[in-house]
Amino acid sequence: MTNRQKYIALIKENKVNLFIQDWWLDIVCNEDWDVFLYEQEGKILVAFPYNIHKTTGFKTIVPAVLTPISGMFIDYSLCNRLSEQYSLENKSTEAFAEFLNKEKLAYFHYHLSPKNFFWLGFYWKGFSSTVHYTYKVNVENIEECFHSFLPVMRKNIRRAERKFHIETSDFDLKDIYDNILCSTYKKQKIQTPYSFPVFKQIVEQSYKRNQGLLLVAKDSEEKTMGVLFIAWDNETCYNLISGFTNSNEQNYAMSLLTWQAMKHTNALGLKDFDMEGSMIKNIEHYFRFFSGKRTPYLIIEKRYSKIFFLLKRIKKLLK
Numbered sequence: 001m002t003n004r005q006k007y008i009a010l011i012k013e014n015k016v017n018l019f020i021q022d023w024w025l026d027i028v029c030n031e032d033w034d035v036f037l038y039e040q041e042g043k044i045l046v047a048f049p050y051n052i053h054k055t056t057g058f059k060t061i062v063p064a065v066l067t068p069i070s071g072m073f074i075d076y077s078l079c080n081r082l083s084e085q086y087s088l089e090n091k092s093t094e095a096f097a098e099f100l101n102k103e104k105l106a107y108f109h110y111h112l113s114p115k116n117f118f119w120l121g122f123y124w125k126g127f128s129s130t131v132h133y134t135y136k137v138n139v140e141n142i143e144e145c146f147h148s149f150l151p152v153m154r155k156n157i158r159r160a161e162r163k164f165h166i167e168t169s170d171f172d173l174k175d176i177y178d179n180i181l182c183s184t185y186k187k188q189k190i191q192t193p194y195s196f197p198v199f200k201q202i203v204e205q206s207y208k209r210n211q212g213l214l215l216v217a218k219d220s221e222e223k224t225m226g227v228l229f230i231a232w233d234n235e236t237c238y239n240l241i242s243g244f245t246n247s248n249e250q251n252y253a254m255s256l257l258t259w260q261a262m263k264h265t266n267a268l269g270l271k272d273f274d275m276e277g278s279m280i281k282n283i284e285h286y287f288r289f290f291s292g293k294r295t296p297y298l299i300i301e302k303r304y305s306k307i308f309f310l311l312k313r314i315k316k317l318l319k
Contacts, residue, residue, distance in 0.1 A: 007035040007047050011073065017113055018211065018233040019067045020049045027201045028064035028194075036099050038092040040078075046092035047073040050110065058106035058308050065194040066202065066240060068134075068276050069297060071113025086118075093121025101125060106308035112298040119298055127302045133284075135275040135292030136236075142266040146259070153255060153289040160256035163249065164217045164225060171214060173200050176243075180227050184243035199241070206231050215260055217253040225253035230261045236272045237265035258290065 001009075008022045018024060025033045029051045038046035049072075051064040063070065074092070079085045100108055108127070112119070119129050139145050146154065177196045185192045206212025212231040218224055229241035239261065244250040265273045274295075275287045303309060 003035050003037050004033075006037060006044065007049065007073075010044055010047065014073060014075075015234045016073050017069070017071055017115075017236070018231055018238065019069055020071060020073065021233070023205055023209070024067075024202075025049060025051070025064070027198060027205065028067050033064075036096050038095050043075075043078075044073075045075045045078070045088060046096075048092075048096050056311070058305065059103070060105060060107040060109070060308075061100070061103075062107065062109045063111055065198060067111075068238070068240075069111045069113045071111075071116045074116070089118045090121050093119060094124055095121070097122045097125035097127060100302070104304075105302075106305035108300070108302045108304070110300045112300065114295050114297040117296065117298060119300055122300050127300050130299045130301070131296050132277075132279055132299055134277055134295050134297065135284075135287045135290070136295045137262060137273040137275065137290050137292040138271060139262045139266045139273050140271045142263055145262060145266075148291040150289045150291065156252050156255045157259045160217075160252040164219055164253055164256055166257065166260050167216045167218060168213055171216060173203060176214075176216070176224070176227055180224060180243040180245065181241065183245070187246065202231070203229065213261070213264060215257050215264075217257050219249070225249055226257055228254070228257040228261055230264070232265070232268065232270060235270065236274050237261070237268065237270050238274045239276045262290075 004022075011021065025031075032052050033049060034052060035050065036048040037044050038048075049070065050061045051067070051070075053060045053062050072092075074088070076085050076088065079088055111132075114134070119127070122129065137145060146157075149157075174196060177199050181199070182192045203212060203214055211233070212229065215228045215230070216224055217226045224245065225247060226244040227242065228239070230237050231240050232238065239258065242254065242257070244254055247253075262273045273292075275290065275292055278284050278287065
């Protein structure tokens, strides 16, 4: 049995976050993913799934598209004391780091889940870490949630409710991808980081598994003003993909879409709506209007190849 086969069997019996579920990894990694297993006496205690990326002769392990966190499966059932939990965290991350150091990588970049806020094993093996933040909004009590928003946000949502309506089915996904999502990136002079086939598969497969929802805001003339795609696991709903038309009303439409997504999260019986970032100043400022809790997570890195980064720098300069 391969590590992947062992892992797929393991998570059938255990709940893991959305971004390390095998169906998600198959789509975003184009099935080019693997997993490191930390075992004791034949029992898998920790699993680290990772995305393999090869480019111009270099092998890297980097986040897959549309996958803001990775994290790990970790089984604390054999740990009776806090010190034993720490020992498991340290030994497993150190073992994974030792494995990575032998893999002849050019670069390693890994986003840990906020739940996995530990990295001593990586540190001992020469890796570095950076703290990033996301915002999590508690939607357990949806009325209290709304009243916690800044007054200007509540006002924007009420205005948007009078101007727009939300649809959640019967979409032309290609039209949404080309004319809303790609257009949004183009305005920022950024290439769309994911392809249409990946977007289409994520939407269709998440609907099939009841783990995703695409929301579209339209005006009275049925013109699309904005879109938002959310996906969830058994604990958290993630604000994953968004786009808008070039309109003075776009902020109102996006505020309404986010509020509707939060209400849907509440209806699912989930507590947390994760805004998924952002470290970008203007976006972070907007997300704070929803009064979410700033939540840290770790990014683990190691640069193995100077040539790889030199070529990346040259490529950037030539653009």
